[in-house]
Every structure is written in C-alpha cells, then in structure tokens.
Amino acid sequence: xxxxxxxxxxxxxxxxxxxxxxxLICFATLYPIWxxxxxxxxxxxxGMRGGIYWWPRVFSxxxxxxxxxxxxxxxxxxxxxxxxxxxxxLHVFFTAMVAYAFSRKGLIGGKIYILFGTVTLxxxxxxxxxxxxxxxxxxxxxxxxxxxxAMFSFFDLIIFMTFFRDIPDGLEEAAKIDGANDWSIxxxxxxxxxxxxxxxxxxxxxxxxxxxxxxxxxYMNNMDMQPIQTYLYRIVAQSSSSxxxxxxxxxxxxxxxxxxxxxxxxxxxxxxxVIAYPFLQKYFVKGMMIGSIKG
Amino acid sequence: xxxxxxxxARSKWFKKLYSQRHIQIMALLGVLxxxxxxxxxxxxxxxAFKEFNIVKSxxxxxxxxxxxxxxxxxxxxxxxVMKNTLGISLIKLAIGFPLxxxxxxxxNEVRSVGFKKAIQTISYLPHFLSWVILGGILATWLxxxxxxxxxxxxxxxxxxxxxxLAEPSYFWSIIITSDIWKxxxxxxxxxxxxxxxxxxxxxxxxxxxxxxxxQKMWYVTLPSIKATISILFILAVSGVLxxxxxxxxxxxxxxxxxxxNVIDIYVYQTGMQQGRYSYSTAVGLFKSLIALILLLIANRxxxxxxxxxxx
Numbered sequence: 001x002x003x004x005x006x007x008x009x010x011x012x013x014x015x016x017x018x019x020x021x022x023x024l025i026c027f028a029t030l031y032p033i034w035x036x037x038x039x040x041x042x043x044x045x046x047g048m049r050g051g052i053y054w055w056p057r058v059f060s061x062x063x064x065x066x067x068x069x070x071x072x073x074x075x076x077x078x079x080x081x082x083x084x085x086x087x088x089x090l091h092v093f094f095t096a097m098v099a100y101a102f103s104r105k106g107l108i109g110g111k112i113y114i115l116f117g118t119v120t121l122x123x124x125x126x127x128x129x130x131x132x133x134x135x136x137x138x139x140x141x142x143x144x145x146x147x148x149x150a151m152f153s154f155f156d157l158i159i160f161m162t163f164f165r166d167i168p169d170g171l172e173e174a175a176k177i178d179g180a181n182d183w184s185i186x187x188x189x190x191x192x193x194x195x196x197x198x199x200x201x202x203x204x205x206x207x208x209x210x211x212x213x214x215x216x217x218x219y220m221n222n223m224d225m226q227p228i229q230t231y232l233y234r235i236v237a238q239s240s241s242s243x244x245x246x247x248x249x250x251x252x253x254x255x256x257x258x259x260x261x262x263x264x265x266x267x268x269x270x271x272x273x274v275i276a277y278p279f280l281q282k283y284f285v286k287g288m289m290i291g292s293i294k295g
Numbered sequence: 296x297x298x299x300x301x302x303x304a305r306s307k308w309f310k311k312l313y314s315q316r317h318i319q320i321m322a323l324l325g326v327l328x329x330x331x332x333x334x335x336x337x338x339x340x341x342x343a344f345k346e347f348n349i350v351k352s353x354x355x356x357x358x359x360x361x362x363x364x365x366x367x368x369x370x371x372x373x374x375x376v377m378k379n380t381l382g383i384s385l386i387k388l389a390i391g392f393p394l395x396x397x398x399x400x401x402x403n404e405v406r407s408v409g410f411k412k413a414i415q416t417i418s419y420l421p422h423f424l425s426w427v428i429l430g431g432i433l434a435t436w437l438x439x440x441x442x443x444x445x446x447x448x449x450x451x452x453x454x455x456x457x458x459x460l461a462e463p464s465y466f467w468s469i470i471i472t473s474d475i476w477k478x479x480x481x482x483x484x485x486x487x488x489x490x491x492x493x494x495x496x497x498x499x500x501x502x503x504x505x506x507x508x509x510q511k512m513w514y515v516t517l518p519s520i521k522a523t524i525s526i527l528f529i530l531a532v533s534g535v536l537x538x539x540x541x542x543x544x545x546x547x548x549x550x551x552x553x554x555x556n557v558i559d560i561y562v563y564q565t566g567m568q569q570g571r572y573s574y575s576t577a578v579g580l581f582k583s584l585i586a587l588i589l590l591l592i593a594n595r596x597x598x599x600x601x602x603x604x605x606x
Contacts, residue, residue, distance in 0.1 A: 029480070094328075098322060110322075128342070129336040132339055152325060211427075232431065237427075259435075
C-alpha cells in the first residue's frame, strides 16, 4: 500500500462498519442452509415442535437411514448421477468439437454457420413446440431426453471459440506436418491444452444437469426415470406425501416424519455440490472472465 | 477463356472443401443439431395461428389468424397474469440489478485479502443450489412451526402463526427476496472483475486530489465500470421475463395463485396440463413480443446514458 499516512477516524470507522456488514451478509447466506442441516439431523417427531436453531436437540440419523434405504430415492439419485456424468461429457465434447470447427480460419461457410447459431440466442420455439418435437423424436419417457437436447449450446460455443482463437497456430501446424488429420488434432492437440475452459463449461453444465428438474416434470411420466430434483419437486411443491410414504420401506416409523425425510433428502441432494464446490471455485471465476471478455 | 477460369476456380474451391472435409463434418453436425432442436421448434411456433390438435400434423391444421391472441386478451386471467409478470419482473430488476453492484463496490473496500476471498466464496454458494432445494428451505422457514413464525411469536409481534406461502399478499416479497439471496454473490463476480481492472493510477490521482472513499467509488470506480453495467443491464432486461419460471413453479400453489400466476406458468398450465397447444403457444409468443419491446427500451436507455449498446 502506498498509503503511509495513518488511517483517519472516519476511515477506521468505515472499515469496521463495512467488515461488519460483510459478516452479516455471510451469516445471512449460510444460516438458512445450516438451519435445514441441523433440523435434518434432529429426530423427526421432536423436530415437529420446532425451535431448533443452532444444533440438533435430539440427534438422530434415522431420517438419513430411511433415505438410503428407500429404493425410490436411491433410483432417482442414480438417474441424476448418470444424467450428470453422461450429459456433461457429451455436452463438453460435442460443443467443443463444433466450436473448434467454427473457429478455424478459412472454413467455407463459416460466417453463415455463426450467423445461423447467433439467431438461436435470440429466438426459440417455446414450451409447446419443443414438447411436440420431443414427442415426434420419441424422446418422451426416454433417458436420452436429458442428454441429447442439452448436448449443445451456442452460448458455450462462443466461450470455447474465444479460448480456441488464443491457441497459437504453431501447435496445429506442427501436428499437420506430422501427418495428423483434423480429428486427431482436435482430440490430441486442442483438447489437452484447453483444460481451463473445458473445466469451466463442464462445471456449469454439470451443475445445470444436477439441478434441473423441469425436464423430468414435462418429459417423464415413468417414475423410475425421475431425477432426484424432480422427485423432490413433487414432494416439496406438490406436497405429494403419498409418494414420500411409498418411498419408505415399511412406512413412516415412530421417529421419522415426512418432514424429516424431506429435509434429509434435501441434504443428500445438495451435499455433492457443496463438497465439490471449494475445489471447483477457481474454474468458474476464470470462466466468468472468459465469458465477460467476450461480452 | 473465362469458362476455363471459372472451372479452375471451381475445382480449386472443391479442392479446398475436400481438404477441410473433417472440419466441415464437425461443423455440419453442429448445424444439424441446431436445425433439429432450435429451428424446428421455431417453425412450430406457427401453431399459435392455427387450430392445432394432437391427431394431425402441424401443416394439416387449419389457419385461424389471431384468434388465440384475442382469446387470451379477453380471458379472465389476463389482467392478473400481466400484472404479476410485469410486476415481479420489474421489481426484480429495480432491486436485484443494483444490489450486486453495491455489494461489489463495498466488497472491493475490504482490506484483508483472505477475508475478501472468504466472503466471495460464501456469497456464490446459493447460486449452486437448485430452486427445488430452495423451495424446500423456504417451506421449512415459513412453515407454521418454522423459524420466522417462532421468532415473531416469541417477540409478540403476532398472536398466531402466519402461513406465508398460502397468502398471496406475501408472495412477491418471498420471490424477490429469495432470488436476491440466491444470486447476489454470483452476479457480483463480473463487477468485481471489472473493478479489479481499473488502473490504480486513477485512485492515486484521486487520493492526491483529496478524494475520500465514497468520492473515489462515485467518481473513479463507477465511471470505470459503466460499460460493464450497461451491457449487463441490457442482458438482465432481455432475460427478466424468463428468470422466474423455475422459482415460481416450485413456490406456487392454489392458494397464492392470484399473485403467482405469471405468463410462463400460465403457458405451462394451459399447454401441458390442459392440452390447449395452440392457445398456449400464442400466449408464449405474446411474451416474446413484450420481451423484445423491453429489450429495445433498455438498449435505447443505455444508449442515451452513454455510448454502449448491444446494437
């Protein structure tokens, strides 16, 4: 700091006030999540009385037991994991591949392709025409409805292109001289040096796949292929306790209530994101930068 | 011999095309995907002007002109739907847009680097939770035995628990507050990046001129990030009508319907639940029209204020 001068009273007051305000914001952000957590670890019947703010009153993991024993919830979890993994890998690979092609200099028709894509940023069909398309493609009640319609995004393509344009041409030239064709250049040369942008897009899309519940609501009638978010939506928003009861083997026990199961399911659903989050942080901040430079 | 020239040029063009055949295949796969998943639904929008039913194909359905649009304007839900859509969206914009900027400005004033990082990390977290989870959190908080009612009862502000989610009068506040809670930190990232790239020399000059902290914010930082603010404002306006759907679908119920029925929800109800495909598509198209008007207004406003605009 070039500021050698001692802080004035006003400055010091401002710092204290500002830091305090920031602490308040942090608290307001974390506390609602903490509240759900301590209530989920509290015994169900006792939790009905409310008043649990900082720590479980009667500690119990029975609600979590019930969640892990429920075949319905575990199936939904499996679907979510599968759609997130497969969906993210395909989305990243396919979007990167098209972006690489579009970003090549001297591509015949390149300008038209990009215009073609730009239109899709501003215009769309809306709910019903999209639904009718899925119906005609026989994607209703089909696991691929989570994957194929989400495997490409022109917005992500722009971010990829921004990154690819900064890769020195020398890399490709060298591979070309060695007799590599465009496929193998893309897979062996371009992808390995693009890890930062791949990680960013993978993270964004992974979070989207993990959190998306709407595709399950409109395209899936088959209850065995619901992702966990859709499953939770039916319980939270439509208060479908019957589905909840059906999910618990042997029905609701003495110490487990529909509410405590709901909380436990919410915790289990959110945990993977919260655990992965600190490790992935540096990528999405970087990714926002790439995106914003383009913006 | 011009013909020979043309022939040579053409064969050269084909040679070039052949040499980039792998790349062309990659590019055309992307184009094909866009034709199927973006352009086919765009074509499907014409059912808004037809009497489409599930048995026949789109092209077989008879044209009805603007009948479905008129139907919507005369529908008893029309006033409520429009009021809720514009009300929620505009309030969200008015409060939710400036707050991240203010947050970024004050966060930038935090002196300790470690503390700043920690605040940032914590403040993005809610962005990664789904609306379903948030719906669950809100339902827990706002329930009769939830923390809000407990605290208010303990302080004797109320005599009996209020069922917040069942009261239309509370609905807008719940929607707007929870959205701000979720996105505040995330939206601030871009502004922080923009602030970080402001030249330190400007601040030094301002210090020498005797500017205090708030003066520096006002006269140095804000003008330096004006362009970023403008672009993001235009983007926020263009997306404002679409930003509520996931959230409202989770929090709405039959009791708060008069405050929670927005265009997107109405489209979903009439289209997916009642099977009125043509009508629902017409309503959706009407929404796109409003979004376009809002976008043009926002673009005009930012153009007037400074020289940045999207087009």
